[in-house]
Amino acid sequence: MTKKQHDTPNLDQLESGPWPSFVTGFKRLAQDKPMMADLLGQLEHSYQNIKGYWKGGTVTVRGYGGGIIPRFSEVADKFPESSEFHTLRVMPAPGMHYDTELLRALCDVWDEHGSGLLALHGQSGDMMFQGCKSENIQAAFDAINELGFDLGGAGPSVRTSMSCVGAARCEHSCFNEAVAHRQVMNSFTDDLHRPALPYKFKFKFSGCPNDCMNSIQRSDMAVIGTWRDDIRIKQDEVRKFVMDKGRDYVQENVISRCPTQCMKLTKDDTLEIDNSNCVRCMHCINVMTKALSPGLDRGVTILVGGKRTLKIGDLFGTVLVPFRKLETQQDYEELVELAETIIDFWAENGLEHERLGETIERIGLTNFLEGIGVEVEPAMVAQPRSNSYARMDAWEEEAEKWRKRQAGKQGA
Amino acid sequence: MSDQYREAVESGVPDPFQYMHPVMRRNYGQWDWHERCRPGVLHHRSVNGDSIWTVRAGTQRQMDTGTIRKLCAIADEYGESHVRFTIRSNIEFMVSDEARVVPLIDKLNDEGFPVGGTGNSVSMISHTQGFLHCDIPATDASGVVKALMDELYEEFVNERMPNRVHISTSCCQINCGGQADIAINIQHTKPPMINHDLVANICERPSVVARCPVAAIRPAIVNGKPSLEVDERKCICCGACYPPCPPMQINDPVNSKLAIWIGGKNSNARSKPSFMKLVAAGLPNKPPRWPEVSALVKKILKCYQEDARDWERVGEWVERIGWPRFFEKTGLPFTRFHVDNWKGAKYTLNHSTHIRF
Numbered sequence: 001m002t003k004k005q006h007d008t009p010n011l012d013q014l015e016s017g018p019w020p021s022f023v024t025g026f027k028r029l030a031q032d033k034p035m036m037a038d039l040l041g042q043l044e045h046s047y048q049n050i051k052g053y054w055k056g057g058t059v060t061v062r063g064y065g066g067g068i069i070p071r072f073s074e075v076a077d078k079f080p081e082s083s084e085f086h087t088l089r090v091m092p093a094p095g096m097h098y099d100t101e102l103l104r105a106l107c108d109v110w111d112e113h114g115s116g117l118l119a120l121h122g123q124s125g126d127m128m129f130q131g132c133k134s135e136n137i138q139a140a141f142d143a144i145n146e147l148g149f150d151l152g153g154a155g156p157s158v159r160t161s162m163s164c165v166g167a168a169r170c171e172h173s174c175f176n177e178a179v180a181h182r183q184v185m186n187s188f189t190d191d192l193h194r195p196a197l198p199y200k201f202k203f204k205f206s207g208c209p210n211d212c213m214n215s216i217q218r219s220d221m222a223v224i225g226t227w228r229d230d231i232r233i234k235q236d237e238v239r240k241f242v243m244d245k246g247r248d249y250v251q252e253n254v255i256s257r258c259p260t261q262c263m264k265l266t267k268d269d270t271l272e273i274d275n276s277n278c279v280r281c282m283h284c285i286n287v288m289t290k291a292l293s294p295g296l297d298r299g300v301t302i303l304v305g306g307k308r309t310l311k312i313g314d315l316f317g318t319v320l321v322p323f324r325k326l327e328t329q330q331d332y333e334e335l336v337e338l339a340e341t342i343i344d345f346w347a348e349n350g351l352e353h354e355r356l357g358e359t360i361e362r363i364g365l366t367n368f369l370e371g372i373g374v375e376v377e378p379a380m381v382a383q384p385r386s387n388s389y390a391r392m393d394a395w396e397e398e399a400e401k402w403r404k405r406q407a408g409k410q411g412a
Numbered sequence: 413m414s415d416q417y418r419e420a421v422e423s424g425v426p427d428p429f430q431y432m433h434p435v436m437r438r439n440y441g442q443w444d445w446h447e448r449c450r451p452g453v454l455h456h457r458s459v460n461g462d463s464i465w466t467v468r469a470g471t472q473r474q475m476d477t478g479t480i481r482k483l484c485a486i487a488d489e490y491g492e493s494h495v496r497f498t499i500r501s502n503i504e505f506m507v508s509d510e511a512r513v514v515p516l517i518d519k520l521n522d523e524g525f526p527v528g529g530t531g532n533s534v535s536m537i538s539h540t541q542g543f544l545h546c547d548i549p550a551t552d553a554s555g556v557v558k559a560l561m562d563e564l565y566e567e568f569v570n571e572r573m574p575n576r577v578h579i580s581t582s583c584c585q586i587n588c589g590g591q592a593d594i595a596i597n598i599q600h601t602k603p604p605m606i607n608h609d610l611v612a613n614i615c616e617r618p619s620v621v622a623r624c625p626v627a628a629i630r631p632a633i634v635n636g637k638p639s640l641e642v643d644e645r646k647c648i649c650c651g652a653c654y655p656p657c658p659p660m661q662i663n664d665p666v667n668s669k670l671a672i673w674i675g676g677k678n679s680n681a682r683s684k685p686s687f688m689k690l691v692a693a694g695l696p697n698k699p700p701r702w703p704e705v706s707a708l709v710k711k712i713l714k715c716y717q718e719d720a721r722d723w724e725r726v727g728e729w730v731e732r733i734g735w736p737r738f739f740e741k742t743g744l745p746f747t748r749f750h751v752d753n754w755k756g757a758k759y760t761l762n763h764s765t766h767i768r769f
Contacts, residue, residue: 010700014555017562020524022554025476046543047552047699050665054547055658063420071545087545093428096497100484102431103495107477107484116477120497123540123588130474130545142418150423161425165496168428168436169456169464169506171443178428186424193422209680213499216685217591217678253722257682283681287723290445308587310652311625313754314687352619 005030006041006079010048029116035131036115038079045075059086059134061141064193067151068137084133085115089126089152090144091185094163094178094205096121105147113140125162126152155195156353158188158343163205164212166225172285173207174225174298175326181205183332184223184339191343198350198359201343208294209282215306216317220356221339222303228323229295230275231284237291242269254284299325304342305357315357318365322379338372345371375405433494433506435464451571452527453513465513466504467491469525470536470561470568473501474544474554482523490516500536500578502529528569534577534713535568537561540588548655549583550598550668551697556581559701560596563710574720574729577713578678584663585650591676591688593726594712596705599671599693603647604660608634615640615657623652670695670705674712675727686727692744715741734768 005027014023026043029036042053059070069087076083092098106127110116115131122128127149132140141151152160161184164170166177184203191197204215207225215222242250247265255263262277263284271291285292302324303317321338325331342356349371350359360368369376378384429437439458446456454466472479483503487495490512491505498504503525505516517527529535537560540546542553560579567573580589582597589595611617617640621629628646632639640657651662662668672695676688691712695704712726719741720729730738739746752760 011555013700014558017558018524018526018565019558019561020470020472020479020526021558022472022474023558025472025474025479028478029476043543043552047555050551050668050697050699051663052543052546052549054545056547061420062417069545071547085545091425092497093426093431095428095432097428097431097433097436098495098497099431100487100493100495103480103484107480111477117474118477118480119474120471120480120501120503121473123538123590125499141420145421145423148423148426150421150425162499164499167441167443168432169443169466171445171456173441173443176441182425182427189422189424192424211678211680211685214590214678216680217676217687257723259682279680281680281682283723286681289447293445308590309650310586311623313756314591316685316687351622353623 005037006044008040008044011040011044026117033115034081035085035133036082036117038081039085039115039117039131042073042075042079042082045078054085059137061138061151064151066154066157066193066195069154070134082131085130086132086134086137088114088129088132088137088140088144089122089124089154089160090129090149091152091160092121092125092127092149094161094181095165095168097168102147106144106149109140109143109147113143124152125160150189151193153192153195153200156197156199157193157195157201158185158191158197159200159202160192161185161203161205162213164207166205166207170207171289171293172210172225172282174227174294175207175223175300177205177207177225180223180300180326180332180335184336187336188339188343197343197347199353199355201346201356203339209280209301210286216303217306217314218308219306219317220304221342222306222317223326223335224301224303225294225298226280226301226323227295227298229297231273231278231295232293233271233273234291235270238271238288239269241288241291254287257283259283299323299327302338305355305360307355307357311353312358312361315355315361317357318360319377319380320374322377341372375401431494433464433492433508435462435508436494436506438462439464448531448571449513451533451569452517452530454530455510463508463510465507465510467507467513467516467520467527468498468502468504468529469520469527470529471501471503471525472554472558473536473539483525486516486519486523490519498529498536500529500538502536526565526569528571531571532573532575532577533568533571534564534573534579537579537581538589538592539581540583542583546583547658548586548651548663550600550651550663551583551670552699553581553583553589555700556583556596556702556705560706560709563706564713567713573713573717575723575725577716577726578676579709584654585652586655591678593674593676593688594709595673595676595688596709597671597673598668598697600649600651600662600664600668601694602664602667603642603644603649604651604653604662605664606640606642607659607661608637608639610659611639611657612637614659620653620657620660623656625650625652629653665697668697669693670697670702672705672708672712675725675730677725677727679725682723683728683731688727690750691738691742693749712742737768 119128163177167173204219262274302321306317580592582589632641671693673688
């Protein structure tokens with residue numbers, strides 16, 4: 001039975017042009033799904049009036065509090081079939097890998113229980129199963145859950161994480177992103193499914209400082225791969241690169257772009273790098289993919305507090321841990337423990353609707369560090385303070401702590 | 413059974429290795445180098461001598477199951493049945509046999525999926541939900557992106573920009589689209605219109621008051637009912653009050669405009685990560701194709717393409733030539749709204765005699 005289709009003169013104009021059209025796909029679904037026919041009607045209505053018509057509400061699955069984005073239409077009188085159009089956020093595997101058997105199984109579930117509209121992927125990193133009636137939510141979730149997938153985060157909770165393709169297909173990868181991602185996230189399933197934090201909390205995992213997951217700007221806790229030893233150089237590949245591109249190209253696009261000017265192209269077309277001055281920016285490695293690679297003493301830098309505008313303006317994540325290894329089971333456990341300490345502190349001290357970065361901004365980094373038991377390090381700042389308005393009568397005590405830590409490092 | 417509750421398996425994030433291409437699984441953590449053979453194609457070589465080719469194609473992100481099944485059929489017949497998605501909603505087909513690359517590209521093109529988005533191209537636009545699914549949108553997302561990608565198609569399938577270009581769109585000022593080389597974001601220009609009859613029943617007033625970044629909202633009795641009022645001289649029209657209090661309608665078909673921001677950069681390559689900066693506002697929110705927006709994005713891209721050096725991202729290019737020259741080259745007006753007056757604004761002013769003439 002074909003449902004009567006609404007006229008969609010505005011949306012029709014988005015079917016032309018070379019880029020794949022979502023409208024064409026929606027229209028295909030609308031042939032069999034009355035819900036999608038009315039959804040198209042409401043979307044056209046929005047285009048005509050330049051106004052949105054969805055309201056939130058409370059819809060969840062048994063035992064969970066979050067993971068569903070409820071949507072009730074304000075114009076259900078005109079478009080009754082899409083009066084409920086909820087989304088299930090479902091966490092994909094780290095790196096968003098699929099085989100076709102899995103994708104088809106997910107499509108089967110969604111053709112049976114939902115609208116057939118699937119966004120791969122939302123900005124949160126979830127598969128977005130969009131368009132489900134309240135009465136079908138539990139069955140849709142059960143079927144997805146049977147395939148081995150679980151709901152993602154929504155509301156004031158730990159949110160779905162993202163990690164780059166990483167070690168699966170990238171030579172820049174400096175740690176096992178997939179294992180770290182799972183180990184951390186699967187330690188917080190309770191905080192993920194049952195929203196009870198001051199606000200959202202996001203983890204992101206990028207295998208190298210190229211930060212393909214945008215973790216510094218978009219996550220409360222960013223785990224980014226890096227290395228401590230020397231960049232690996234294949235000098236024969238350097239010579240080939242110079243022969244191919246010319247010395248001028250290398251000078252202009254590699255040597256002079258180094259942010260710390262720590263590279264030199266020698267007379268015999270090899271590279272010299274002052275590794276003690278390298279800040280691991282990745283540029284030279286990105287340009288000379290065959291000749292240069294990250295070193296082998298690898299680990300991660302951890303930054304905290306990144307977020308977008310609301311409420312005090314955009315914040316970058318800032319360095320909390322300049323370097324730590326992430327190889328053994330104990331290393332992973334310590335990463336989870338650090339995350340737990342941070343989240344516990346923030347849950348105690350954060351205001352309602354305050355992201356971690358805002359809490360840190362409000363109380364100051366040093367108070368935050370004291371709260372979570374992490375010592376200051378110069379790599380945490382771009383520069384020391386430039387104003388004198390601080391009480392420093394505990395200077396000698398603090399200096400002594402530093403001296404002791406330095407002595408401890410030398411002794412180790 | 414039907415009246416028995418099935419208990420959720422709180423399985424969390426699934427293991428990716430079960431879905432990964434076998435060559436990727438076998439060479440996990442052992443990749444040596446990569447090269448870009450042509451736009452849309454990556455070739456990775458492992459230290460074990462294995463190779464894998466990746467063919468990247470654009471999608472509409474909001475896909476019907478028919479489209480996903482079509483992509484699966486392509487992956488089974490022309491690929492090796494393993495795919496993955498990028499953060500920008502591109503699909504990647506991985507093959508271990510180089511001979512499959514060209515037929516796979518041809519098939520994707522035949523089926524209307526553009527192959528590209530690698531290297532110095534303009535990749536797919538990361539975007540939000542808009543009218544389709546958001547409860548607070550002032551504009552659409554998928555439609556804006558479709559309209560723009562139609563215009564930028566050639567820049568997706570070619571690699572002829574100085575460096576990669578990431579674009580994002582956001583349909584409210586929360587900016588879920590994220591930082592980008594070029595971002596197209598809603599900028600409201602009028603304070604919320606309050607329906608005082610509904611506030612008391614719908615909104616938790618203290619948390620709405622707390623939500624305002626400039627403390628412009630205060631409790632009030634209006635027409636004998638508890639409500640909220642906005643000091644319109646203080647209000648910055650950000651819309652932060654609207655999600656917790658829907659009777660404070662911020663969206664306005666005429667006065668919710670679009671603004672363009674440039675120079676956001678996620679990567680640590682060369683310069684440190686940076687936030688994007690306002691370059692233009694007041695653009696009309698005009699479905700279904702938002703022509704003024706795409707014209708301006710294309711103009712900025714053209715200036716960047718002509719003037720930037722290899723490897724310079726949009727923000728790095730402007731840092732080198734200076735903001736006065738950017739406004740000169742693009743012909744965009746520089747207004748008092750470009751001068752920041754939020755926290756930390758003084759660090760964005762020029763405290764030197766460094767001026768290009």
